[in-house]
Amino acid sequence: MPTVAPRKVTVPPAPTSTKAGGAKRRKPVSHRKFVVGFLVPFGLLFVAMYLAPIAYAIVESLYTVKRSGLGLGPSTTEFAGLDNFARVFSDDAFLTAIGRVLLFGAVQVPVMLGLALLLALLLDSTVVKFPGFFRIAYFIPFALPVVVSALLWSFLYSPGSSPYQKLFALLGISVDFTGGDTVLWSLANIVTWAWTGYNMLIIYSALQALPEDIYEAARLDGASGWQIAWRIKIPLVRPAITLTAVMSVIGTLQLYNEPAIVKHIAPAIDSKYTPLMLAQTAGLENSDYNFAAAVSVVLALGTFLVSFLILRFARRKAV
Amino acid sequence: MSAPTTARKGARTYTMGQVLGTAFLFVLSVYFLLPLWWLLVSSTKSTGQLFSTNGFWFADIQLWTNLTNLFKADDGVFLTWVGNTILYAGVGAVVSTLISAAAGYVLAKYQFRGKEAVFGVIIAAVLVPKVMLALPLYLMFAKLDMVNTFWAVFLPSIVSPFGVYLCRVYAAASVPDELIEAGRIDGASDTRIFFTVSLRVMSPALVTVFLFQLVEIWNNLLLPMVMLQDDELWPITVGLTYWDSLRTTSNYGLTVTGAAVSVIPLIIAFILLQRFWRSGLTAGAVK
Numbered sequence: 001m002p003t004v005a006p007r008k009v010t011v012p013p014a015p016t017s018t019k020a021g022g023a024k025r026r027k028p029v030s031h032r033k034f035v036v037g038f039l040v041p042f043g044l045l046f047v048a049m050y051l052a053p054i055a056y057a058i059v060e061s062l063y064t065v066k067r068s069g070l071g072l073g074p075s076t077t078e079f080a081g082l083d084n085f086a087r088v089f090s091d092d093a094f095l096t097a098i099g100r101v102l103l104f105g106a107v108q109v110p111v112m113l114g115l116a117l118l119l120a121l122l123l124d125s126t127v128v129k130f131p132g133f134f135r136i137a138y139f140i141p142f143a144l145p146v147v148v149s150a151l152l153w154s155f156l157y158s159p160g161s162s163p164y165q166k167l168f169a170l171l172g173i174s175v176d177f178t179g180g181d182t183v184l185w186s187l188a189n190i191v192t193w194a195w196t197g198y199n200m201l202i203i204y205s206a207l208q209a210l211p212e213d214i215y216e217a218a219r220l221d222g223a224s225g226w227q228i229a230w231r232i233k234i235p236l237v238r239p240a241i242t243l244t245a246v247m248s249v250i251g252t253l254q255l256y257n258e259p260a261i262v263k264h265i266a267p268a269i270d271s272k273y274t275p276l277m278l279a280q281t282a283g284l285e286n287s288d289y290n291f292a293a294a295v296s297v298v299l300a301l302g303t304f305l306v307s308f309l310i311l312r313f314a315r316r317k318a319v
Numbered sequence: 320m321s322a323p324t325t326a327r328k329g330a331r332t333y334t335m336g337q338v339l340g341t342a343f344l345f346v347l348s349v350y351f352l353l354p355l356w357w358l359l360v361s362s363t364k365s366t367g368q369l370f371s372t373n374g375f376w377f378a379d380i381q382l383w384t385n386l387t388n389l390f391k392a393d394d395g396v397f398l399t400w401v402g403n404t405i406l407y408a409g410v411g412a413v414v415s416t417l418i419s420a421a422a423g424y425v426l427a428k429y430q431f432r433g434k435e436a437v438f439g440v441i442i443a444a445v446l447v448p449k450v451m452l453a454l455p456l457y458l459m460f461a462k463l464d465m466v467n468t469f470w471a472v473f474l475p476s477i478v479s480p481f482g483v484y485l486c487r488v489y490a491a492a493s494v495p496d497e498l499i500e501a502g503r504i505d506g507a508s509d510t511r512i513f514f515t516v517s518l519r520v521m522s523p524a525l526v527t528v529f530l531f532q533l534v535e536i537w538n539n540l541l542l543p544m545v546m547l548q549d550d551e552l553w554p555i556t557v558g559l560t561y562w563d564s565l566r567t568t569s570n571y572g573l574t575v576t577g578a579a580v581s582v583i584p585l586i587i588a589f590i591l592l593q594r595f596w597r598s599g600l601t602a603g604a605v606k
Contacts, residue, residue, distance in 0.1 A: 034509035034510060038425045039422050041422075042478070049474055049475040049478045054447065056458065128340045129337065129341045137351055137352055143582070145555075148559070148578045152355075161369075163373070256541055264563055293454070293458070296452075
């Protein structure tokens with residue numbers, strides 16, 4: 001099992017330091033060429049496809065396009081300071097969309113991670129038969145592209161023809177998966193279905209990597225399986241749980257694929273349902289690039305901040 | 320199964336906990352597998368029977384007709400989408416893995432000025448999800464008049480800060496300096512040492528990066544959606560989404576069969592390659 005070990009101090013610091021590449025004692029010139037040559041493919045693409053769009057979005061978000069006349073005259077681009085951000089934060093549709101994904105995350109992430117943790121603990125324990133089968137059964141949905149999962153579920157939700165609706169009807173329960181009040185939770189179900197197995201696997205791998213003798217003593221002292229799980233296993237796999245939490249929160253904030261597809265069958269989902277859908281609509285349909293850029297910047301910063309806070313919080317608790 | 324679990328298991332016979340635990344896991348496996356069963360069953364049905372018959376059981380089986388319809392639809396565009404998907408996700412993930420490995424290896428094993436700063440920027444970028452870049456990228460490519468081209472999706476897809484991070488950490492921990500020194504004493508160039516020795520040692524990390532990239536490119540709907548108007552350039556995901564959005568009866572059948580055709584090879588590959596993804600997809604998580 002590959003482990004993340006502390007970085008070894010591997011190469012003695014170069015005695016001569018040249019501009020772009022450093023050197024080892026023997027053949028400084030050839031090493032430098034190697035270092036540059038191997039960094040360039042990633043470096044160029046990283047600058048062009050990662051840093052440049054970030055910079056571009058920031059610049060665009062600070063400008064605004066003014067049209068003279070009735071919007072038909074020539075347009076001029078003007079520096080607008082933080083006006084676009086003020087517009088973003090006073091935009092009702094944006095605030096609704098943010099509120100919606102936060103509500104979604106507050107419910108869906110704990111449910112999914114709780115389930116993933118429970119499954120990982122069960123599969124790691126002696127309680128369960130056929131762990132190999134269950135592991136693959138839970139993980140298979142992850143093999144599907146998110147788009148296909150969303151398409152598949154939108155057929156399963158489709159009003160009038162949904163096989164699940166018929167199944168529930170047999171039990172005397174009438175459900176409308178695509179109604180205004182329920183569709184958000186139908187989306188939550190798709191995300192949970194697709195990602196629980198993946199999160200379970202991360203936690204499970206961490207559990208499997210724990211040495212057996214750590215809880216052998218507790219078992220000899222008569223601790224029950226649940227006590228061992230709660231007091232020993234869960235605290236020890238906290239880094240893995242934190243990782244799944246950060247990834248899930250990031251995923252929630254960028255919710256796009258599932259609503260964009262379920263929208264085909266659910267009129268309750270409008271084109272500004274999530275922040276990312278709103279940015280797409282503003283940018284592509286309304287050609288309001290500066291506003292779309294400001295939304296992108298707010299989202300990226302928000303995601304960065306939330307991930308950072310979770311990582312910090314987890315670190316502090318672990319100490 | 321790993322050996323310790325088997326050893327633990329020997330100590331007990333069937334208990335109440337075992338029965339309840341297994342029953343619980345079984346119910347959940349139905350939750351996870353039933354939609355896939357529906358997809359498999361539905362791909363064999365005519366469009367008429369798709370909604371009129373019991374969704375979880377077979378009706379008149381006409382899989383072959385469905386497949387012919389799928390590959391003939393819109394002048395056989397589905398096959399083009401399959402090819403495009405292999406290029407974007409498959410070739411893209413391979414290229415991405417190679418450039419990530421090269422960069423991560425150099426960052427782990429060589430000293431040069433500004434190295435830590437470069438690595439710091441890459442780490443920070445890991446926390447900026449790529450989907451968020453789709454719109455700014457679209458605006459940039461539009462300025463360069465490069466939207467609606469293969470490269471507008473391929474180039475952004477192959478950049479993976481997480482891949483570089485993982486390769487660096489792995490190379491630092493697993494490629495011994497002695498190995499590189501030995502290669503040098505034998506007169507091999509740095510490039511040759513990388514390709515013949517180091518890359519092999521790093522292979523578990525490479526599998527991880529490859530799988531991560533494959534999944535990420537495959538799952539990014541927004542980028543190809545905003546970049547590509549020409550259906551000849553679409554990956555399967557955009558094509559199926561388009562068919563689904565038309566909401567016509569004949570397209571329901573195409574969407575369902577297309578979805579089944581594109582996921583069944585993936586599911587088989589996942590089951591066969593269990594050993595790789597189990598260590599691969601979780602390598603980053605085990606600390």
